[in-house]
Amino acid sequence: TGQKLTFPVMKAAADPELILTEEGNGAVIRTNLCTGSGDYAGCVFGIDTINGANIEDYVTTKAGSIEVVANDQGNMTTGATILLKDDSGKVVATYVFIYFGDVNGDGAVDGTDAVAVELHDAWIETIDEDTAAYYAADVNGDGAVDGTDAVAIEAHDAWLLELSSQAEMA
Numbered sequence: 189t190g191q192k193l194t195f196p197v198m199k200a201a202a203d204p205e206l207i208l209t210e211e212g213n214g215a216v217i218r219t220n221l222c223t224g225s226g227d228y229a230g231c232v233f234g235i236d237t238i239n240g241a242n243i244e245d246y247v248t249t250k251a252g253s254i255e256v257v258a259n260d261q262g263n264m265t266t267g268a269t270i271l272l273k274d275d276s277g278k279v280v281a282t283y284v285f286i287y288f289g290d291v292n293g294d295g296a297v298d299g300t301d302a303v304a305v306e307l308h309d310a311w312i313e314t315i316d317e318d319t320a321a322y323y324a325a326d327v328n329g330d331g332a333v334d335g336t337d338a339v340a341i342e343a344h345d346a347w348l349l350e351l352s353s354q355a356e357m358a
Contacts, residue, residue, distance in 0.1 A: 204252035204272050204280055212246035214355030222284050224318030229272070229281035231320060234358025237264045237287060238295060251275065259293045266324040267293040284320045288357045289341055291315065291325045298345045301325070305338035327351055
């Protein structure tokens with residue numbers, strides 16, 4: 189009697205969640221896009237990686253860790269992935285990165301991207317909906333990938349028009 193017993197409180201490990209850093213103001217994480225292919229938990233956009241921004245500076249997690257992996261062409265642009273890992277290092281979610289205008293993921297917004305959009309618009313070679321390439325192609329943000337997007341990309345490539353910044357498009 190009269191003794192006080194204390195027990196250590198076991199805290200449950202928090203579930204990892206991808207969040208924006210303070211520097212990530214203007215970037216966007218969307219869990220309702222890019223989920224139709226590649227088993228992605230969503231997509232991230234609004235980061236100007238072609239002009240030197242690092243994805244790692246814009247996203248983080250409070251539990252676990254993140255790892256950013258270049259796309260299949262070795263570029264940190266459309267198609268790069270962000271792996272969300274738990275405390276043990278196990279990947280619990282994968283997000284795909286979108287760079288508006290860089291449809292093919294080669295690290296440039298140029299005529300080859302415009303051609304891909306033109307071919308899609310003409311039903312010659314379609315860009316699958318709900319993919320990073322599809323969203324990257326919609327540079328005017330109207331929800332359709334069509335000739336107006338191709339014209340904007342071509343004008344950007346010819347230095348006649350500057351596309352809105354990645355953050356503004358986001």
